[in-house]
Amino acid sequence: MATLEIKDLHVSVVSEDAPKEILKGVDLTIKAGETHAIMGPNGSGKSTLSYAIAGHPKYEITSGSVTLDGEDVLEMSVDERARAGLFLAMQYPVEVPGVSMSNFLRTAATAVRGEAPNLRHWVKEVKGAMADLDIDPAFAERSVNEGFSGGEKKRHEILQLGLLKPKVAILDETDSGLDVDALRVVSEGVNRYKASGDVGVMLITHYTRILKYIEPDFVHVFANGRIVESGGRELADQLENEGYVKYTGKAEAASLS
Amino acid sequence: MAALSTQPHSHGLVPVASRAEHFTSYDVEAFEVPGGREEIWRFTPLKRLAGLHSGAAATGSVAVEVNAAAGVTVETVGRDDERLGKAGVPGDRIAAQAYSSFENATVVTLPGDAKSEPTTVTVTGAGEGAVAYGHVLVKASQFAEGTVVLDYRGSGAYAENVEFLVADGAHLQVIAIHDWADDAVHVSQHHVKLGRDASIKHTVVTLGGDAVRITPVVQYAGKGGDAELFGLYFADAGQHQEHRPFIDHSQPNCRSNVVYKGALQGEGAHTVWIGDVLIRVAAEGTETFELNRNLVLTDGARADSVPNLEIETGEIEGAGHASATGRFDDEQLFYLQARGIPEEQARRLVVRGFFQELIAKIAVPEVRERLEAAIEAELEAVGA
Numbered sequence: 001m002a003t004l005e006i007k008d009l010h011v012s013v014v015s016e017d018a019p020k021e022i023l024k025g026v027d028l029t030i031k032a033g034e035t036h037a038i039m040g041p042n043g044s045g046k047s048t049l050s051y052a053i054a055g056h057p058k059y060e061i062t063s064g065s066v067t068l069d070g071e072d073v074l075e076m077s078v079d080e081r082a083r084a085g086l087f088l089a090m091q092y093p094v095e096v097p098g099v100s101m102s103n104f105l106r107t108a109a110t111a112v113r114g115e116a117p118n119l120r121h122w123v124k125e126v127k128g129a130m131a132d133l134d135i136d137p138a139f140a141e142r143s144v145n146e147g148f149s150g151g152e153k154k155r156h157e158i159l160q161l162g163l164l165k166p167k168v169a170i171l172d173e174t175d176s177g178l179d180v181d182a183l184r185v186v187s188e189g190v191n192r193y194k195a196s197g198d199v200g201v202m203l204i205t206h207y208t209r210i211l212k213y214i215e216p217d218f219v220h221v222f223a224n225g226r227i228v229e230s231g232g233r234e235l236a237d238q239l240e241n242e243g244y245v246k247y248t249g250k251a252e253a254a255s256l257s
Numbered sequence: 258m259a260a261l262s263t264q265p266h267s268h269g270l271v272p273v274a275s276r277a278e279h280f281t282s283y284d285v286e287a288f289e290v291p292g293g294r295e296e297i298w299r300f301t302p303l304k305r306l307a308g309l310h311s312g313a314a315a316t317g318s319v320a321v322e323v324n325a326a327a328g329v330t331v332e333t334v335g336r337d338d339e340r341l342g343k344a345g346v347p348g349d350r351i352a353a354q355a356y357s358s359f360e361n362a363t364v365v366t367l368p369g370d371a372k373s374e375p376t377t378v379t380v381t382g383a384g385e386g387a388v389a390y391g392h393v394l395v396k397a398s399q400f401a402e403g404t405v406v407l408d409y410r411g412s413g414a415y416a417e418n419v420e421f422l423v424a425d426g427a428h429l430q431v432i433a434i435h436d437w438a439d440d441a442v443h444v445s446q447h448h449v450k451l452g453r454d455a456s457i458k459h460t461v462v463t464l465g466g467d468a469v470r471i472t473p474v475v476q477y478a479g480k481g482g483d484a485e486l487f488g489l490y491f492a493d494a495g496q497h498q499e500h501r502p503f504i505d506h507s508q509p510n511c512r513s514n515v516v517y518k519g520a521l522q523g524e525g526a527h528t529v530w531i532g533d534v535l536i537r538v539a540a541e542g543t544e545t546f547e548l549n550r551n552l553v554l555t556d557g558a559r560a561d562s563v564p565n566l567e568i569e570t571g572e573i574e575g576a577g578h579a580s581a582t583g584r585f586d587d588e589q590l591f592y593l594q595a596r597g598i599p600e601e602q603a604r605r606l607v608v609r610g611f612f613q614e615l616i617a618k619i620a621v622p623e624v625r626e627r628l629e630a631a632i633e634a635e636l637e638a639v640g641a
Contacts, residue, residue: 054595057587082597094592098610107606108596143610144592160596 002032002069002085002167002200004053009064011045011052019060022048024225026064030168032198035214037236039205040222041244041252046204047091049222050172054088055081068168083112085167089157089174096144101156102126104144105163112164129162132192134185150177158189168200169193175210187213208240208254223247276503276535276567281346285312285357288350297349300529300561302497305468307388307414307442309351314358315390317383319415321363326374326403332364340364341394344420345448345474348503352446352472355390355416362392365405367429369398375406375621382411385440391417397427397455404621407433414442421459425452425479431459432624436631437466446472451511453479460619461517463490463498464631470499477508477540486515488530489615489628491635492558494523502547503533506540515547518615520608520635521558530580532564536573544574551582552611554604605636 009026012019022045030036040046052059053066055078066073068084076084096104105126110116117125130137133155145153154174161169171190175183187210194201194214203214211219211233219235220227221244228247229235239254274296282288290311291298303310323331334341341362347353367373383389395405407419423429437443443466449457463469475484484504492498504513519528530549551560564578585607593603612632619625 054591056591077600078591078594079597079599079603082595088595090592090595094588096589096592096607096610098613099606104593104596104606107598107602108593111597111599111602164596 001198004030004086004168004200004202005065005067006053007065009049009052009066010062011048012060012062013048014058014060021062022059022225023052026226028220028227030200030202032167032200034217035194035201035203036218036220037203037205037211037216038220038222039208039236039239039254041248042206044222045225046222047172050088050170050202050204053170054078054086079111082164082166087161087164087166087169089161089169089171091173091176093145093153093157095146097146099144100141101144102140105160108160109163126163129159132162133159133189135159151179151182154178154182154186155189158186161193162189165193165196166199168202170202170204172204173206175205175207183210184213190214206254208236211236221247276505276533276565277537279348281348282353283342283346283356285350285353288353291350300531301470301499302468305442305497306351306444309354309388309414309416309442309444312354313388313414315388317387317389317413318360319383319389319391320381321391321393322379322381323363323365324377324379325365326376328368328371328373329376329403330366333361334364335361338362338364340396341392341420344394344422344450345446345476347418347446348472348474349446351416351444352418355392355418358390359392359417362394364394364396366396367398367401367403367405367427369424369427370400371402373401373403375404377406377408379408379410380415382409382413382415382437382441385412387413389413389415391415393417394420394422395429395431397421397423397429399424399426399452401427401429404430404432406621406624407431409433409435409437409443412438412440416444419445419447421447421449421457423449423451423455423457426454427452428456429458430620431457432619432621433461433471434624435461435463435466435469435471437469439465439467441466442468444470446474449473449475449484451475451477451479451482451484454481455479456483456485458485458487458618460487460489460615461500462628463488463500464635466496466498468497470501472501472503474503474505475513476505477511480508480510482508482511484513486513487615487618488517488519489612490517490519490528491632492519492521492526492528493635493638494557495525497527497529499529501531501533504535504545504547506534506536506543506545509540510542511540512543513545516615517549518551518612519560520552520554520611521560522554522635522638524557526558527561529561530563532578534566534576534578536568536570536576538569541570541572542574543576545576547578549580550611552608553582553584554608608632608636
């Protein structure tokens with residue numbers, strides 16, 4: 001039973017000027033089998049939370065703790081966190097010129113699984129996973145994310161999610177910029193991952209529309225660097241109707257209508 | 258790469274002196290001994306050139322061994338062979354010194370109207386402390402199609418001119434690999450002359466040597482010429498690697514594309530890239546682009562990069578240049594590490610990827626594999 005436990009997490013962004021505090025005491029526990037939607041307006045610190053957990057060097061943890069099954073995540077390097085079972089599907093996946101997608105996937109799978117996957121099984125596994133996400137097989141020979149559209153990048157993030165099978169997945173605005181078909185395909189990918197084992201999901205989103213495809217067990221409202229309200233599905237419905245005005249003092253819609 | 262900083266470089270400004278007025282001569286005495294302040298020498302460590310620039314006499318000779326493909330002819334000729342010197346005139350004192358000093362030249366001729374397999378010319382240095390001069394002429398006959406690999410190894414100081422005469426409609430691929438021993442000093446001017454509708458794909462690879470300075474010059478003798486100049490270099494501590502491609506567009510409807518990429522590591526590693534493109538009044542319909550990228554892997558290494566583009570006619574298809582020198586892209590490393598790939602392995606993936614685009618363009622599989630292995634070995638060295 002995997003458990004990601006975040007306690008009183010304070011994070012500052014490292015910049016040329018004085019460090020700026022973005023997260024101001026986040027408490028959240030995600031257990032295997034649970035899907036937590038983190039919803040909040042722009043600038044509330046949602047993405048910072050995801051990058052801080054993944055270990056991006058730009059963010060400095062000033063206090064608090066993050067543990068995965070009791071292990072101190074903050075003591076681990078970025079790659080150790082991934083090998084421990086954390087996965088971050090990024091809002092803006094990075095282009096790596098000259099490194100083919102297939103080489104990248106195999107290298108990552110070898111690192112995470114601790115041994116090189118059997119080549120024959122691996123080829124089949126990747127082909128199947130790509131087909132599930134409506135990804136053209138030709139992408140395997142293209143450089144990582146290079147020249148991909150926004151939707152293609154997101155599909156490839158979910159492809160990696162499916163192949164690396166983390167204990168806990170953090171999806172940072174995976175829905176942003178997706179058209180209806182792509183949103184459905186990507187959501188199905190997340191649901192397949194959820195169904196594949198005892199895994200936890202942190203679903204960060206600005207809008208409620210992805211929750212029509214991915215059922216959350218908990219919904220948290222994120223504002224000004226903290227979780228300000230928690231509830232179930234009904235909280236998302238309330239945000240759909242009322243927006244974030246209650247939390248921010250200014251009108252910002254949580255639905256696209 | 259996204260996080261690269263773009264260094265200031267001249268934009269369409271006329272350089273110190275126009276490339277059109279650049280002095281050339283076959284006669285070494287026509288050039289002053291450089292003192293190091295001259296525009297074309299200011300990046301070069303003259304003290305390390307074993308006197309190639311100041312009249313050092315030959316004290317040895319290089320060994321030239323040619324592994325010729327079927328149909329390709331190889332000759333060793335004297336200085337007076339009238340085919341020599343047609344592709345271009347030496348553009349600096351060392352090139353003129355080499356032209357004035359060589360005793361024998363190697364002439365490699367690719368048969369016309371035929372496709373030939375790769376030919377390899379292996380040049381082995383005269384030995385540590387020795388000075389040598391040489392000359393190579395590669396002739397691609399009309400409608401010839403083929404590849405020549407120039408493979409430089411061994412020790413010593415060596416200055417030379419290499420001519421590539423590409424006849425009308427011929428397509429020549431050249432790969433010059435400078436894999437010298439640590440002590441070697443090598444200064445070479447490559448003269449490319451392209452006939453009508455002829456093309457050259459010219460790749461320079463510089464890995465070894467103490468100081469290496471290569472000046473590839475492309476001239477067009479007719480319309481429709483197409484030059485692609487690629488360079489791949491990897492400088493370690495103390496190495497000086499200098500590449501000075503010059504494309505002289507004097508004919509209409511010709512094309513050129515220059516892409517040089519380098520990686521540097523270690524104290525005192527220094528690379529210089531001076532990319533000159535001149536589009537003369539007659540060169541209407543020219544299309545040209547040049548790019549230099551440098552990846553600085555450690556502190557203490559320095560990359561100089563200066564693209565110059567001079568345009569004398571407004572009637573061109575397109576012209577551009579770009580230069581960027583940067584450190585590792587932290588976002589790329591983060592992305593790869595966030596997928597479980599350890600940092601050291603992630604770094605290697607990024608560097609390999611950086612060079613991959615150029616390596617993929619090399620049509621000879623053995624050379625490709627050798628370069629991949631060489632880059633791997635360089636990266637092992639930095640990991641140590």
